[in-house]
Every structure is written in structure tokens, then in C-alpha cells.
Amino acid sequence: MDDWHxxxxPALHSSSLKLQCYNGNLLNVKGECHVHIQYKDKHYDLPLIVINGSSSPLLGIQWIKMMLLNLNDIVHGQNPAQSYVHKIYDAAALNTTLQKYKQLLxxxxxxxxKVQAHIQLKLDAIPKFFKPRPIPFAYLECVKEEIQRNVEAGILERIDTSPWPAPIVPVKKLNGKVGTCGDFKVTxxxxMLIDQHPIPSIDELLVRLNxxxxxxxxxLSDAYLQVD
Structure with a gap:
């Protein structure tokens, strides 16, 4: 709507098009009009679809075909110093990039x-045994799968006995998966001897980032599990 204004x-007439987002929601089409376009000394009369709401304009496949656009040559931004070129790579170039950075991807x-984690116990520390808590049936299979994944990844090691058993707490993540956290506050x-080194405040960090x-x-995925 903003770009149309x-x-x-220009005057709109009704449109029979039904536009759908990737998530399945239908767009509210206000109407359609024809606009006169000039690009690289050429002129075109092209249809423009107007939808209700405020969003970024999209360049449709119809315009790309009629104007014979090479998307690799389209420069974004009015200021040459701040503009950038949108690039489209073929499958071969993509595979080359993926292979080059496969350790990162x-x-x-x-x-x-860089550092090895360790736990320093008090001199009078006594091992504590804590029974496992019941896990909700809705989480049971997800928890089993997560534990098996950690075993296969070398994060967890199966043992038969331990003087320090702690119950686990299943936590549902934003991606829908269920993570497992040890409830070590009861064991x-x-x-532990706690590291008393002061943590910088937000104000201190902002000054350093000045x-x-x-x-x-x-x-980081499973951030705490990446520390040996």
C-alpha cells in the first residue's frame, strides 16, 4: 500500500488473483493496476498487484521475464558506497562453498x-544419592531419544552405578524438541567451591564495546555440552 501511494x-480494478504466503495464509488483495516502468533506457507497461497492509514490495516472476532481468546484475541501494549486488549461485558453486566450509556447517x-572445565569440591563434601523423578508420559519418548542422541555423540556415557546420581528435568525447547537438564541443586x-570472580555488569560491557x-x-547448539 505504501509504495502504491x-x-x-493509480486507479485500481478488481483482481482475480489469490496470493498465498509460504505459511498458507492468504494475502488481502486490494486490486490491480498497470504502471509504466523505465529500466536501462527501456520502457514497459506492467501489471502491479496491490495488497492491503505495509510490507516490502516483491518483484514477481512476470516482471523478471518481461524485462529480461539478470538478477546477478541487480544492485541494491541508492548510495554506491553502501550498495550491494544480489548474487545467485548455481548448484556447483554452492557445493564448492559447502565443501570449503564443511567443518563449520x-x-x-x-x-x-581453550579451557577444560572442572568442579572443585569442598573438603567435607559427601556424595548424595537422589532418586529419579517421574517423567510426564508426553515427554518420555522424547527424553529417551535425547539421551540416546547424547550417548551416540559421545556426550554421555552409560554407567551402572554412581555415588552422585541426580534427577533430570525435561525442558521443551523453542524448536519443539525436548532437552534434558540435570537438577544438581539437590546433589x-x-x-562445590564456587568461583567468586566478579562478572562484569551490563554497564561495564557497554563501555568496553564503545x-x-x-x-x-x-x-551455540547444546552450549554447555561442548565443554569437556
Missing amino acids: NIGS NKELGHCT INHQ NGQKFTKLD
Whole structure:
């Protein structure tokens, strides 16, 4: 709608098109009009579909075919210093890239190699035994699958006895899978020597990031399990 208003709101006529999003929702089509387009010294009279709502405009396959567009040559941005070229790669180029970075793109669990985690117990620490809690039947199969996945990945090791057994807590993740967390507060947490090194506050971190130009957010899969 915003782009339609920006070009002068040309008269619309009803459209028989039914446009559907990838998630199955139907778009509310307001109407259709024809617009005069100039691109690289050529002129075109092309249909424009207007939908209710505010969203980014899409270049349809009909325009691409009629204008004989090469998408690899389309430059985004008005400022040459800040513009970029949208590239489309063929299967061979994609496979080459995937092979080049296969160590980064694989689904295997990573390992922290810079430091080795360790737990330091108090001198008077006594092992505690805690019985497993009942798991909801709705989570039972998912928990079994998750434990088996961890065993196959070398994260967990099957044992018959232990002086420090702790119950697990199933947690449903955003992706629909069920993760397993050990409830160590009832067994080992209060018998540990805690690292008292102060953690920087948000204000301290923001000061350190002052004048920074490039930032990234890392979401590690099974982050705690990547530490040996």
C-alpha cells in the first residue's frame, strides 16, 4: 500500500488473483493496476498487484521475464558506497562453498579446546544419592531419544552405578524438541567451591564495546555440552 501511494495511487480494478504466503495464509488483495516502468533506457507497461497492509514490495516472476532481468546484475541501494549486488549461485558453486566450509556447517557437536572445565569440591563434601523423578508420559519418548542422541555423540556415557546420581528435568525447547537438564541443586551444587570472580555488569560491557563497529550474536547448539 505504501509504495502504491508513493507512485500517485493509480486507479485500481478488481483482481482475480489469490496470493498465498509460504505459511498458507492468504494475502488481502486490494486490486490491480498497470504502471509504466523505465529500466536501462527501456520502457514497459506492467501489471502491479496491490495488497492491503505495509510490507516490502516483491518483484514477481512476470516482471523478471518481461524485462529480461539478470538478477546477478541487480544492485541494491541508492548510495554506491553502501550498495550491494544480489548474487545467485548455481548448484556447483554452492557445493564448492559447502565443501570449503564443511567443518563449520556440519551438525556435529563442537568442542571447547581453550579451557577444560572442572568442579572443585569442598573438603567435607559427601556424595548424595537422589532418586529419579517421574517423567510426564508426553515427554518420555522424547527424553529417551535425547539421551540416546547424547550417548551416540559421545556426550554421555552409560554407567551402572554412581555415588552422585541426580534427577533430570525435561525442558521443551523453542524448536519443539525436548532437552534434558540435570537438577544438581539437590546433589552437588551446595558442596562445590564456587568461583567468586566478579562478572562484569551490563554497564561495564557497554563501555568496553564503545566505538565498536562489528557485532555478532552466537547461539551455540547444546552450549554447555561442548565443554569437556
